[in-house]
Amino acid sequence: MSGSSALKQEFKIREPEGLTPRIKWLRDYYFKGASRNWSNETTSWSTGTPWDAQYNELTFYIVPETYALMQTIYSSYRLSARTVDLHKDFWTWTLPERRAWFNREVMVKYLPKEILPGDLIAGGRFNIMTSHCLTEKEAKARHKLVHGRSGSRAMMKKFHDHGYGNSGATSGHLIPGHERALKLGWKGIHKELTERYNNLSDKEKKSEKGGQLRGMIIASKMPRDLAAAYADLCRTMAGREQEKSRKEELIQMGDILSRVPWEAPVTFHEAVQSLWLNHMLVMSDENYPGPGVSFGRMDQYLFPYWEYSIRKGMDREFGKEILRCFWMHANTAYDSMIRTGNQGITAGFGQLITLAGCGADGEDLSNDLTYAILEVIDEMSPILEPKPNVRLHRKTPDELLDKVVDMISGSQGAPFLLNFDERSIAGMILEGRRAGITDLINEKNAWEYAPVGCLENTMVGNDRSGTVDNNLNLLKAVELALTGGKDMNQFIDPITGKADKIKQDGPSTGDPRRFKTFEEFWRAYEIQTKYLVKKITDLYEQFESIRAEFHPTPYLSCLVKGCAEKGVDVTRGGAEISMATIEAVTYATTVDSILAVKYLVYDKKLCTMDELITALKDNWVNHNILQAMAKNKAPKYGRDDNEADDMALRVMKLWTDETWKYKTRSTGRQFRPGMLSWNYWAGDGYIMAASPDGRARGQFLSNAICPSNGADINGPTSNSNSVGKALGGKSDKSPDSFEGYLNLLPNGASHTITFNPSIMKSAEHREKFKAFLRGYIENGGTALQINILDPEMLRDAQKHPEDYRHLLVRITGYNAYFTGIGRELQDEVIARLSHSRM
Template identity: 45%
Template sequence: MAECAGPEIWSPSKELSARVKKLREEYFSFHQRGFRNETMPFSTGEEQDILFSPHNWGVAPEVFILSRSFQDTLRSLAKKVELPAGFWAEPLVKRQALFFAEVVGKHLPVRILDGELIVGGQFNSSLSRCLNQRERREWERLERRWFRSNLFMNIFGIGNCGAIPGHLIPNYPKALKLGFRGLAEYFEKLKEKAASQEHKLFLDSLIIVCRAVKELAERYAAEAENLARDEKDPARCSELESIAKIMRKVPWNPPASFWEALQALWFTHMLVMTAESYPGPGLSPGRVDQYLYPYLQNDLASGKISREFAKELLRCWFIKHNYAYDFMGRTGSNQGINSGFGQLITLGGHGPEGEDLSNELTWLLLEVIEEMNLLEPKPNIRLHANTPEPLLSRVAELCQKTQGSPFLMNFDTISEKALANAGYPKHRLWDYAPVGCLENTLQGCERSGTVDVNLNFAKAVELALFNGRDLRLKLRLGPRTGNPEKFQSFDQFFMACKLQLRALIDRIVASACLADEIRSRFENTPYLSALIDGCAEKGKDVSAGGPEYNFITVEGVALATAVDSLAAIKALVFDEKRVSMAELRQAVRKNFQGYDILRQNLLSRAPKYGNDDDRADRIAFELNRFFAEEVFRRTSPATGRRFRAGYLSWNYWILYAASTAATPDGRMRGT
């Protein structure tokens, strides 16, 4: 009898060109390769300089807790940037634009790797915040308050928060259509109509950063020309000459060809990471098969490009995204081994009339995804009622082979309904795309802080069980909601849990508002603001309420644990009376040591969320409704950004497991 073959492990295609194989292998050889996109710090050289913002990393405890070390290290390694005359007399937003322009135009290293067709590789940075002494003192005062608050919430397993960069989709289609020259001209026209000097200064800052992009592109063009002069291989010489010609044109001017469009897109994208001093998490290109397709379509129709060469360009473009991981290259977490940065590309989906929008580029990208076996960019397929059957079959085949890539979390009907509930206008919903892991946003017009706040639901259950006290440290974290042993009904306990959840929301939202204030006052990003609709028109930064749509998302963590715990209490304590509240509380205190039979009853007899059990689902529905309503009625005073509710556990449960008591679903502390 023949042996059954095991599952095929997804591997890069053996049919990749020698060029792509070399570039791909070079990327994965971090410790051997000569070029590394590691963080480059740039400083004003002043004593008060800030190069690292803990609140940008508030949801990564392993980073923010070591912020003093990061700050000192970056300052010691920083390259001093010569500042233009009159720099310190300018308003902060203009200082930050001028500093970005100096770094990009003169200091950002220019390197073209052998064989690559899409250029731009040195972008991980840590830029000075350009604060003067007075601003530094105020920044420090607020930062200390936020840091203490966030540290407290981490210690007690409440959650974490910050003002996290990335996690949005710039208006790349607009940048391609107008070029940075067109954007600068648009800002000049707005400046003529601006009513306030502050608005004019803001627009000046956007114009400065647009011109800086042209300077960097010209430096790349010059490098390509230098390499072409010394190149012995005629084919490579021709490629370098083409690269030089392209860089003399884009992204300052609009692209006309597919190669130019891909190059302009990558260049625009990588500089967002430079501007935010953040290596790409959640920064997503969006619906690339829609806005890049006209360039491909024209080139194929005219015979200017072959289908195979279009794929070669896409393969090179894919590889570039992965260099964001060099940010963590020496820490052992490089190249996505234990995490992913989520530069999402979205394929498929429907148009404003429900029509399917998949096209030849959709199919081409699916081929490249299958062939390349890379972590970035992360592909997502939007499915809907009119998705063609052949595309569904191809996606299913691909998911089976690639162990889950592309991912299928965004079904248009459900996703658009959720966006409508959050307040987005119906006529724009069809053009959504996800960022980060799975968070849906509109393209080019919003900052939604999709991972800014993360709240542990299981902590509310613990506090309800013990009248607002943390079981481990015996400190009061929540309101006095009563001794549950005296409750006569499940509704009383459920209300106690809701009140504890409300108190936790109050606490974590207050901390998030502080982080939002710090970023909005001291950390302008003129380059990103130039790429987000609403900022130029309002004269406000992307992080200060400038975008057309502004949210801060509170992500619920451990919803299933909380629901299972509540369902167990309802079923076993109040409905079936298999266990008393006193015995359950004592078992939780003892982490179920000596309570094995009770724990097995909780694990096996109680209803469980996610099993189509109405007893658990009704509790989940009510808890979710309470959570959403509580979150939605809050706004950030500094920016007017509205809080909204979501769910995204990611890896936070690992941290909170040890700081959350055992729970009535049978879960033990630390698991």
């Protein structure tokens, strides 16, 4: 956007104002971090056997930062684990029963229970690392599969070292069936499970199915037992409490906890208390706090309780106070890393909530609770969790859009992410068709979708789509096409100094120096892309099958439709909709690199293929003229230039078509495509060879579906138009279109645009910004995050981090504290701001 001069301003970091004393105390206490007396720091628990272990590294394979520490973390949890007294029959049970019993024992009997001053919600500690609960034989088998020569750890490391990306069987990343759990209460779920089990034949009872259901039955009593323990605590505290109004609150909380979440909640307070316990126990069950364990459309399923309590005389502000306490609880997930940095160093958690959005007939579903929640977010900001996502669509009312734009303009990193219904629903409908599950996802119900984690669209309560499990660097296929299937650079282990031999890893696609036309090069790229997709699905199979065999999550399975019906754990593909997502990383770098090969070598003949390959092997050193041409003269994706965007679509169609061809063998999960790319575009920039778009090794790759840094020289509308076209654009004729929208990525794609604060400088400008969002609904992608940041302020924050502790910025699909993200990423955020070529 033009708007030449930013308003000169004093750099002010937003701080919350006007919080109630209760919330101010809780919030301030939370931000004391490691110096707090109370914390939700992870504790470790063992069966006491010598072969026992807690840490499940498969779930962290997608976090390359942890690779170097993996063995240390594994050993630390083993060494610090406290032993739990086992039931005498423990070792006679099936694994799901053992895990369910063990976790319940730790949560109910071993973990201390506390309620912080003024808190209206119970459920404090949930970060636990619990025993794998394996027998010696099972543990040995697992050990070989994970730590063996061709074990999962070695294969994971090799894949990452050589620049393909990463993959892991990651926990979370789904929306449990909260609405159902509230409607039935755990009593109802327990009853259903018991009936199901009793209806099994004796033979079935002895089978895996029987064991699974028994495990789930045990797990279904955990919320009741835990709530009872908290109810006792509330009453004891009430007895000691001197202050009258607090005493009443504690008595009230005790009453609530003695009913819910076992019984179905009636009031809003009961519903929020239930929801918190139900959610928090998922994180305990999976031994990993908050990795995309998302809430779905909270303003919809909590609304009947809100309405009921308001009707019965609940003060609206008190309702919001309950929500604010809930907000504080969600943030304590970060206590798992409390000693390694300020709260949320990588912001790797995403307890996402979804607000507003369309209903069955396209009408908007926002209600008073939507606004109450938005007010709470506004009042509490800046704060990281839970991460809100507001759904916009053609019929979003002006009132909501006004509120959204007001909140964006008053914050630094926008306090929420925007999701776009029409484009998203088109993707879900495509998924139903391509996966052959139109009975589960179709035009009638796709509007019920909600995002998980950051922005990954899934269905709700019956869907696990493994949305961060596979992160594939598409750019590797360009490298392999340029080398005929071998690494361009030799990998040298930075720790051991050992060099890997360069081998024929990919298919042999011939010497590109002999390619006479661009289409010959494209053909090689195509073959290498197919190889990449197959390679990551094979690798994932290795992790997926280990998880399926050794790491059941019976509690979570109770909350995912399909698991009880089939008697199959969610880790074994029990969910009705069971998918695994490949998230493509480096998309724009890949498209731009292919465009550069075409432009430099074939169209303009500015260099030969040999010269280009030599320059890449030299990391562009001493090839600065060719590099400048690659960077500046070759067409780029992100400028609303049809030639470049057609190439973008061609790349998109190729890899997504390939993705739909695969399923996991052990669990039958269909692969589906998306673009999230978390923070990999930064780290993998140091691993991947120089690319034909002019990027040197060591420079960042492109992020999710965003154009390469500095490429979007035509401004935010052109940038957004390109994104929409890359997803498939619009067409009324295609059978895959929904309301005229096409979307090749059912998972959705992360798109970040940074604006200078001057775009919000007057009421008239705010109206224009609203119109920009309405235009984005028509032309843009599935999810947009907006940063309103002044680059000067960020430079000042680099110099004086102590003054900017709470400064939040959007990275990709998530907010993080600017001062905590590391210099390279900070520089990248500043570079994004320029919207111009340097």
